[in-house]
Amino acid sequence: MDTGTKISGIAHVGLIGAALFGGAFTSAPPPVEVQDVSVVTAEQFAALLEAQEPPETATEPEAPTPPQTEDETPGVTPPTPEPEVDLTAPEATDAPETEEVPETLPDPLPPQPETEAVDTAPSIEPPQELDTPLPPAATARPEPRPAERIAPQPVAAPPPDTRIDDAPTPDTSPDPGAQTPEEQEEATAQEEVTDRIAPETAESDSLAPAASIRPPSSRPRAPTRTAEPETDNTRDAVNAALEEALGGTDTPDPTPVPTGPPLTSGEKSDLILAVSNCWNVGSLSTEALNTTVIVGVKMTEDAKPIASSIRLISSFGGSEAAANQAFQAARRAILRCGARGYALPVEKYGQWRDIEMTFNPERMRIR
């Protein structure tokens, strides 16, 4: 064994021993939090709890006081009666007075901007002369003639072109009642001779009367119409009628109503649904269930039906009695569900002021 090996062995043994016994392989324990705990018995803990005052508990909510009621007696209270109404029999309702609404004229159109006519062509600044000479222009262009580019007044639209109708126009036939001018015929000499010789007919010897004798008419003669003197009132009335017919009067419509566009299908459906909900056919006879009635009704501007205006326009499918029963059911439906007004757009009042409702019970019949 050489010296180097010995030295190495001794060094390794020393190193290993220092590592084993020097604490090189032992790690320091992690720090532990320490808390002092005092141990008490169950009796002691109980004694401690008794010695402490009980914590304040949450205060119990007070018993709710019942709401004060005006009437302590249970049961159905009758609904508040409506204010007294006129108990007299309903008279024929006059047409509701319509307030005179000033005719709302469409706002005047904004004046069209006047286009200024320029008589002179705008001046164009001459281009700066370049140092380099340009080639000469090919031709000298004439100056534009000053003219109105835009007319100061709009030109009326040209009349529409004539459209050839697909359907042929039927041949006209002379009106039998029409007066046709008679052609003036030049008077000619009466023909005194003919190409036939007519024998003279002998006069009849019969004395029989041409007509039977009838008793004289006892009917009084119709009074002859005498021309009434034209009075100023008559003349004024005629003039007024003419003016009205010709549209020359300037008096506005006494009851202008907003017409608006036609009701949409949704608006119509809402109305149909509303009336349907009150159309009770459960108490109708089987014959009335076979009867379709068309009922007319006028509406107020707040979409309520006018009871006196509800009328039977026509019916089919049943007897008169059955039609009457069907009409009564329809009237009840219109009035019941229209008592608070139907959901109709007021801006289209003119479209639904008069309504014709067809009550067709075909789907409701006994099958």
Added chain:
Amino acid sequence: MKWVVFFAATVVSLTLSGLTGTGALAQSSGPLRIEITEGVVEPLPFAVPDFIPNGSAAGEYSRNLSRVIAADLSGTGLFREVPASAHISKVTDFNAPIKFADWKAINTQALITGSVSVSGGNATVQFRVWDVFSGQELGNGLQFAGPVEGWRRMAHKVADEVYSRITGESPYFDSRVVFVSESGPKNDRRKRLAIMDYDGANLQYLTDSAAIVLAPRFSPTGDRVLYTSYESGFPRIYVLDIGKVTRRVLESTDGIMSFAPRFSPDGKTVVFSLSQGGNTDLYSMNVNSGSKKRLTQTPSIETAPSYSPDGRQIVFESDRSGTQQLYIMPSSGGEARRISFGEGRYGTPVWSPRGDLIAFTKQAGGRFHIGVMKTDGSEERLLTASFLDESPTWSPNGRVIMFSRETQGAQGRSSLYSVDITGRNLRPVRTPDGGSDPSWSPLQR
């Protein structure tokens, strides 16, 4: 080019018309037209306050009258009474104006007001019917007078009038029903003829229970009843005068069974079944002379004949095709036409007083039904279904059918029921004992 010009002209035209408010779209041409095809089927709310008594003697009838009227109307299923506890205003004067707003508020659509006075054993009843929502009287006020003990009939007549004015149907409350009253268990059942008001009141027995009685049938005038009795041991047809409670045998031939009789509409002829030698055929008999005429001559069983309202045809049941089916033939006899073709067996046909429908009993799938069909056999509708429903009879107006229903088991009970021809409003008819084989009278005069 022409189209361009036309288009431009149209645009200008529409623009101008729109500015002036005279466009075609904005114009309202005539009234708005809508069509209502769907409604609701529910009882019509009505109110009938107690009738105003004129004098102390009328006091006890004041409430009774209104209660019978209310029961009649509510019993149809077409009306619903608004109870008195909901009434806001009271009717204290028959001639006072009606406070329609008070009745509208409780959704009363028909209001019946009335008064009653009693003098010397006679009662006078006045009434009016109001359409509340239109604020109008339906028809005119009406007055009935009669003996005070007939106050129920007067109430029925008032209800009849109200019913007709509102529904348009002819009335049926003032009518009676003759039926077979049954008591005891099935194996020892006692049967006797009984007559009552259509609502079960005023019941009276016409026969005792000594002999089995079957199939009573009213005469067209309501004063006589045909029925079949086993009093002699054989079933025989009797005719009974209701007013005198006297009877006589209509058909009596020894050894021959006669049954299922029914009057012709004029009351002069009776059609019935006659069983002889194991074969059953239909015969008609003149009530006064007793002369008979054979209407069918087949080896099958023909029975349950019923005249059409005009008396020209007879509907009956027959098993000539192998199963029990319905046939129609001329009332004088002749070729019969089958009208029932559904599954099961059909029997006891009865022609409606209106002439448009035939009521019948149908047995199919182990259950019995009361049904109706048109006279050509089409549009068959089954209105009921139970262990045993049979013997339909029509109300005088052809709107309601009364029939007998028997429950299952040894202790099963037979009782009377009524149903609207819509199939709604099935309800029992009040009888003290059981009941079967009802026959509805015509409207009383």
